[in-house]
Amino acid sequence: MQPSLARLLADGRALGALAVPLALTQLAQVALTTTDTVMMGLLGTEALAAGGLAMVIFNQLRTMGVGLVTAVGNQIAAAGARAESGASDAEEDIRDLVRASLLLSTLAGIAGAVLMVLIGHAVVRLGQDPDVVDAAKPVLYLMAPGLVPCLWFQSIRQFTVGMRRPQALLRITVASIALNAGLNWALIHGTWFFPKLGLPGIGLATSSVYALTCLALYLSARRDPRLAPLLSLNVWKTRPATLRRLLGLGTPIAATYGSEAGFFSVVALLVGSFGTAALAAHTAVNQLVYLVFQIAVGLSHAASIGVSRELALRDLAAARRLKTTALAYAVAVMAVVALIYTTMPRLVLAPFFDTGDRAATDLATKLLLVAAVLQFFDCAQNIGVGLLRGLDDTKGGFRVTLVGYWLVGLPAAALLGFATGWNTVGIWLGLLAGLATTAVLLLRRFDRGVGRLYGVATATP
Template sequence: MPPALTRLLADGRALGALAVPLALTQLAQVALTTTDTVMMGLLGTEALAAGGLTMVIFNQLRTMGVGLVTAVGNQVAAADARAESDASGTPATSGTSGTSGTEEDVRDLVRASLLLSTLAGIAGAVLMVLIGHAVIWLGQDPDVVDAAEPMLYLMAPGLIPCLWFQAIRQFTVGMRRPQALLRITLASIAVNAGLNWVLIHGTWIFPKLGLPGIGLATSLVYALTCLALYASARRDPRLAPLLSLSIWKTRPATLRRLFGLGTPIAATYGSEAGFFSVVALLVGSFGTAALAAHTAVNQLVYIVFQIAVGLSHAASLGVSRELAVNNLAAARRLKTTALACAAAVMAIVALVYATVPHLVLAPFFDTDDQTATNLATKLLLVAAILQFFDCTQNIGVGLLRGLDDTKGGFRVTLVGYWLVGLPAAALLGFATGWDTIGIWLGLLTGLATTATLLLRRFNQGVGSHGASRST
């Protein structure tokens, strides 16, 4: 076997060891929102549209909050790599994070991430309610907005335990111990489905809440999964000594560093999520059927996207570790391996979308609702191509995070999404009369532009890192 292929396979196995449990965890997590979406659809097209609008707002704020604490995983991974390098006697670089490999430094990173999560969760909950009242001024159906408001009130508090969970998750992943995440998230799917059912229909001692019951179930599930992950980490002999809840002991310098790294990541995630949110609002202006079709297909895209998230996180942490010990060639190979894995999965998904679209869409629509179903079938064909670029741009963001180039990713998304994608969506959706299909083609254009620019910046960043080390 050629040496290059041998290295590629070895890199693939190493990447997969972390990416597979992360991707499965992401897929398990998205099963929560998929279950919610399916149950919304059972309540009718208006409920699906209202619930979809609520989820758009929630996901926008949740995603930005997650971005604030995402950098802690890279910081922990780099510190752990340098500690291992020191123990083996291999020379290591100082890295770009400035974090030593001592236990107290890692412990302080955990405290800082939990403090950031708390502040972001409170701010996000308030904003969620305010945005929910404001969307009626953006052309949304008043009946849909009225139906969404109670669900907004019940989902908003769930942002706080959701972000606590993410902070602890980044710590466990940075320490390369993500296995408990999958078990906990899988269990939460069954809990979420059960709570949804009893809170929607009023089974046993629970009140009949209808659509708002889904929002309450979501908040309860986030609280339970956070407690479960914390308990699991406390039982791990390697993680327990480092998991501190004493957020008042956070070093100001650590908080500033994480905030400095996390703010551009939050802005990057927010830029992407905001782009999708604006697209949803544009689609909503075409009516309830269009928003319902968009919600269903967007949920399918979101499901597949989780595979890229797993690959992105694994590649990002791998780049942080390799650059911490100045292994530039391995960092470059991680990019190639992650993209190849993503492309293989996307090709299979595209084939399924093209050959059995009605089977894919069946869980989301009543068979009598032909308008929304037919539109969703057409959107699936666009999604089949769109997902290649969507996954590539997410991997690109992760690769730049491995370089600690969090600001660069944000600037690229501003160009790709807002200067290219949004004008393209408006032009193709409204000026050409292609409506929802045109907006999705604009979405595809923005993602393709972003993916190209991110990979180009990563290649330049690795080259600059090597040049700085040689001088």
């Protein structure tokens, strides 16, 4: 076996050891929203459109809150590497990072819940169907309280990932899928002793599941002899310098995630102007894209943690190889997904639509063809964001997304959607253009960043 191939396989095994449980955890988490989407579809096209609108708003704010604490994993990974090297202050640094992340999560969760309610009242002014908006409001009201435990969960998750002990995440998240499905059904239909809430029952189920999974992950970490001494809840003891550092790193990440989520949110609003069937088709295919995207998130987090660790150990070559390894994984997985989308679209879409809804189903089938290509770039740009986070270059990632999404993607979506008559398909082609531009710019910036840090020539991707 050639040395380069042997090295790639060895790097792949090392990356996969962290990426696989993270990707499976992400997939399990998205199965929660997929279950919600399927349940909405069973209630009818209007319920799917209203629930999809509520989920877009919730995911926008949740994603930005998650961004605030995402850098915690990188910082803990670097501190963990120092602890292994014998640094006496490293463990206290880890405790303080945990405290600061929990404090940020609390503040972001409260602010996000308030904004969620306010946006729910304002969105009707953005061209959405008033009946759809009225149906979405109760779902938003019941989802809003779940944002705080959702972000607490993310803080503890970043702690366990940074310590390279993510295994409990998968078990807890898989269990939450069954819990979410059961609560959805019970609260929609009034099964057993639960009230019959209809569509709003999905919002209450979501908040309940977030609270229970947060508690389960916390208790699991408390039982881990390596994690328990480092899991500090004394947020009032947070060092101001640690909080400022996390804010400095986390704010651009939140803005980056918000930029991406906001881009997708605006795209959903543009699609909504074409009617209920268009929004339902967009919601279904977007959920499929979001589902597969979680594989990219797992690869991105694993590569990001790896870069932080390798740079702390001053191994430039290993840090640089992580980009190639992560992208190789991504291309292999996305090729399989594209094959499924193009050869069996009706089977893929069957859980979201009843057989009589031809308009939405036919449109969703066309969107799947765009999604088959789009997901290569969506995966690559997410890996690029993670690689830059490993370099602590969080501001650079944000600036790139502004260019890719808003200066290229949104104008392209508006032009192709409204000026050409391609409508929803044209908007998705604009979405593809924005993601492709973002991916190229992010990966090029990572190569240049590594080159600047170590004085080596910039590699062209």
